Amino acid sequence: MSHRLSGNEAIAYAMKQIDPDVMGAFPITPSTEIPEYFAQYVANGEVNTEYVAVESEHSSMSVCIAAQAAGARAVCATSSCGLALMYELLYVAASCRLPISLVCVNRALSGPININHDYSDSMGGRDSGWIQIYAENNQEAYDNFIMAMPIGEHPNVRLPVMTCMDGFITSHAVENIELLETDVVRRFIGEYNPEHYLLKKENPLAVGPYDLSPYYMEHKVMQAEAMKAAKVRILEVAAKFEKISGRCYGLFEEYRMEDAELALVLMGSTAGTAKAAVDKLREDGVKAGLVKTRVFRPFPGQELARALAGTRAVAVMDKSEGFSANGGPLFAETRSALYDLKERPYLIDIVYGLGGRDVKVEDIEKVFGRLADIAVTGEIGPLYTHMGQRSKGGDR
Numbered sequence: 001m002s003h004r005l006s007g008n009e010a011i012a013y014a015m016k017q018i019d020p021d022v023m024g025a026f027p028i029t030p031s032t033e034i035p036e037y038f039a040q041y042v043a044n045g046e047v048n049t050e051y052v053a054v055e056s057e058h059s060s061m062s063v064c065i066a067a068q069a070a071g072a073r074a075v076c077a078t079s080s081c082g083l084a085l086m087y088e089l090l091y092v093a094a095s096c097r098l099p100i101s102l103v104c105v106n107r108a109l110s111g112p113i114n115i116n117h118d119y120s121d122s123m124g125g126r127d128s129g130w131i132q133i134y135a136e137n138n139q140e141a142y143d144n145f146i147m148a149m150p151i152g153e154h155p156n157v158r159l160p161v162m163t164c165m166d167g168f169i170t171s172h173a174v175e176n177i178e179l180l181e182t183d184v185v186r187r188f189i190g191e192y193n194p195e196h197y198l199l200k201k202e203n204p205l206a207v208g209p210y211d212l213s214p215y216y217m218e219h220k221v222m223q224a225e226a227m228k229a230a231k232v233r234i235l236e237v238a239a240k241f242e243k244i245s246g247r248c249y250g251l252f253e254e255y256r257m258e259d260a261e262l263a264l265v266l267m268g269s270t271a272g273t274a275k276a277a278v279d280k281l282r283e284d285g286v287k288a289g290l291v292k293t294r295v296f297r298p299f300p301g302q303e304l305a306r307a308l309a310g311t312r313a314v315a316v317m318d319k320s321e322g323f324s325a326n327g328g329p330l331f332a333e334t335r336s337a338l339y340d341l342k343e344r345p346y347l348i349d350i351v352y353g354l355g356g357r358d359v360k361v362e363d364i365e366k367v368f369g370r371l372a373d374i375a376v377t378g379e380i381g382p383l384y385t386h387m388g389q390r391s392k393g394g395d396r
Helices: 007-018 033-043 057-069 080-095 120-124 138-152 182-189 213-245 270-283 301-308 329-337 361-377
Strands: 002-006 022-025 050-053 074-078 101-106 131-134 161-166 174-178 252-255 262-267 288-293 295-297 313-318 346-352 384-387
Touching: 002 007, 002 138, 007 033, 007 074, 007 101, 007 138, 007 182, 022 033, 022 057, 033 050, 033 074, 050 057, 057 074, 057 080, 074 080, 080 120, 080 213, 101 120, 101 138, 131 138, 131 213, 138 161, 138 174, 138 182, 138 213, 182 213, 213 295, 252 270, 252 301, 262 270, 262 301, 262 329, 262 361, 270 288, 270 361, 288 301, 301 329, 313 329, 313 361, 329 346, 346 361, 361 384
Parallel strands: 022 050, 022 074, 074 101, 101 161, 131 161, 262 288, 262 313, 313 346, 346 384
Antiparallel strands: 002 174, 131 295, 252 288
């Protein structure tokens, strides 16, 4: 069934279809609408969810941790500084192996305060042990959230899942979305039957105890192995999802990469703009393509290296600043992934779009123009640059 929904509405509707046991709810722009819409479902008796309104995002994640540890399914939504306030608890959720489902509506971190989109919030939690999946549009945001629970809850994984979408660009824009029937969603998700949980009287256990040095490293290794297993599980769930939806998802999307010599690596809604630029350049005979990263954690390094192996020059586009003096986080991961290739493409990083700064088709074309020069001359120039900021000489 087709509906016109914003990304926030679509996520709230997916939550309604899933009917989770608990929601930890606290508002923050631009994710506020998700708990608002869902609160209406609760008030109308359309779900059986225990809706817990709390005093902060730190508390909303605390509620989710407690609920999931007790054997319930827990969900929440947040953005920006709200996610940052949860950082401590993101680590707790992951290390306790609690498959909570969180929607991050990506928004720039303060300061100065900014309510528009970039990925600085979720990138700040990239090493917390959460699976991270990013959406290009509203349809993907809805689909990703439905796939989150079967991924995170699998016995080989048991990790929390963060599904991310672009603040205001995706969260508030209205698009046509193909929704699944609720009974189909329920069958796809299935019942949550964890092997161990706090309220299982047959086998009492503690969750989150003090982990001394004789045990801590073993638990971290188990987490690391679970993240490796998550890559396989993500693809398994995607294959099952395709059967019920007709929509196919991988670890990333390759767009016109079959013979591409020049390519971009990027995330989220910018892919739509970049695809338009690629199509335009293809009409002019330029062998352009792009790889849209969907799954950032676990990072598909070997798969990405294979996708880029035949290219001559690649620009990684980071919509968050890494403050490493060497580029952003997507660039660091991509550059590392390409290290073992016998013949590597030239690689540059472009940080763009911070705090909601717009990017246009012609901006993407300029990036490809720079890649074309690099491919011919072999001269990379500055490895890491910013695009779109004002300067004394005008816009760059």
